[in-house]
Amino acid sequence: MLRTIFSVRGIAGVLALMGAVILSGCASDSSVISQANEMNSALQPAIVTDPVLSQYIQKVGDRIIDAAGEMYRQGYGPAAQVDEDSQWMFSQKMQFHFVNSKTLNAFTTGGEHMYVYTELFQKTRNENELATVMAHEFAHVYGRHVQKGMNRQYGVLLATVGAGAAGYALGDKSNRETYAGLAAGGAMLAGQLLNAGFTRGDEAEADEMGFEFYIRAGYDPDHFGDFFQRMIDLGLDKGSDGVGKYLSDHPSLKSRVELAHKRAAELSPQVKQQMERPDVASAAQYAQLQQRSIQVGASMPNDTTLGAVSELLQALPRSCLTPVIFPDQERAAEELEERAHQQEQLQNGQQRQQELNRQQQEKKKAKSAKSAPQQAGQLSQSPPSYRSGQ
Numbered sequence: 001m002l003r004t005i006f007s008v009r010g011i012a013g014v015l016a017l018m019g020a021v022i023l024s025g026c027a028s029d030s031s032v033i034s035q036a037n038e039m040n041s042a043l044q045p046a047i048v049t050d051p052v053l054s055q056y057i058q059k060v061g062d063r064i065i066d067a068a069g070e071m072y073r074q075g076y077g078p079a080a081q082v083d084e085d086s087q088w089m090f091s092q093k094m095q096f097h098f099v100n101s102k103t104l105n106a107f108t109t110g111g112e113h114m115y116v117y118t119e120l121f122q123k124t125r126n127e128n129e130l131a132t133v134m135a136h137e138f139a140h141v142y143g144r145h146v147q148k149g150m151n152r153q154y155g156v157l158l159a160t161v162g163a164g165a166a167g168y169a170l171g172d173k174s175n176r177e178t179y180a181g182l183a184a185g186g187a188m189l190a191g192q193l194l195n196a197g198f199t200r201g202d203e204a205e206a207d208e209m210g211f212e213f214y215i216r217a218g219y220d221p222d223h224f225g226d227f228f229q230r231m232i233d234l235g236l237d238k239g240s241d242g243v244g245k246y247l248s249d250h251p252s253l254k255s256r257v258e259l260a261h262k263r264a265a266e267l268s269p270q271v272k273q274q275m276e277r278p279d280v281a282s283a284a285q286y287a288q289l290q291q292r293s294i295q296v297g298a299s300m301p302n303d304t305t306l307g308a309v310s311e312l313l314q315a316l317p318r319s320c321l322t323p324v325i326f327p328d329q330e331r332a333a334e335e336l337e338e339r340a341h342q343q344e345q346l347q348n349g350q351q352r353q354q355e356l357n358r359q360q361q362e363k364k365k366a367k368s369a370k371s372a373p374q375q376a377g378q379l380s381q382s383p384p385s386y387r388s389g390q
């Protein structure tokens with residue numbers, strides 16, 4: 001399958017660009033930041049721009065980021081233990097986005113962007129549950145898990161999807177098919193590399209650090225496990241007996257709930273009290289925001305561009321939330337794979353045609369170059385003969 005992917009010419013170009021990073025095995029922050037920005041451009045059509053919703057998610061996110069920044073200054077965790085400057089992680093540029101999608105997911109591309117799908121937002125019961133998943137996503141950034149994942153191809157996946165789909169969004173009509181092919185190829189990669197997303201260790205670390213950020217952002221430690229329990233209640237822990245294929249190398253939702261309870265139990269009531277702060281939105285406001293996201297989602301353009309982006313999103317790994325590969329995810333990946341294959345054939349056909357055209361042009365040129373001196377000679381000879389004829 002990978003053979004097919006890498007034979008898609010455009011993708012090979014992107015991979016070549018990424019090659020230096022992969023070969024060196026050491027992705028710089030700036031390369032991850034720039035590829036995350038490209039991916040963000042690609043996702044633009046699906047990103048909720050409603051100011052009330054985007055300001056709300058950013059407010060919750062800023063509390064988490066500020067808490068993490070404070071811990072960074074105290075020397076906590078991987079971000080504080082590397083040579084690279086990590087200040088960018090706590091800057092104003094860090095953005096949380098709602099993505100308009102019916103898929104239950106949240107993810108980060110590393111860099112300055114973290115995403116929560118509206119479906120997930122609508123399924124949470126309160127701000128604690130939302131903050132749990134947001135703290136977990138930010139912890140992937142803090143742990144530089146995407147940088148680490150460059151060697152495991154997750155970074156390549158994001159770069160490919162990002163470059164392809166960004167091109168699609170920006171390209172003119174004639175380029176769109178090519179770019180769509182790239183995007184499809186990238187998503188195909190997403191489908192194929194489900195296991196190459198974040199590792200079990202990354203997920204465990206993101207839960208561990210996420211918990212610390214979450215409680216220091218003022219959220220209730222006793223409720224950190226609620227989000228994962230909610231995922232279980234929604235049937236997302238079901239493996240091969242249930243709705244999807246189970247990834248045995250990912251932490252189970254049950255173990256994540258247990259660990260969350262254990263961590264909360266280790267805190268004294270005084271510490272809990274000291275850290276707790278009121279939520280950004282009251283329960284009633286939270287319900288209103290969820291309702292608003294449904295309305296905004298319904299009025300967002302449902303054109304083919306959004307459709308393509310939706311499919312990309314659907315095919316992306318969901319290992320942050322669940323150790324299960326769902327049938328819709330598999331379907332999306334298969335459909336994109338099929339499309340990428342068709343695109344590849346189309347591109348090959350077009351390239352063959354272009355090559356034939358080029359060869360014909362060259363033949364013509366060579367022919368006219370041969371006959372040109374003769375004509376020139378005839379022309380230079382004709383005036384004297386004309387004059388001589390006078």
Ligand SMILES: [Zn+2]
Nearest residue numbers: 203206319320
């Ligand atoms: Zn995760």
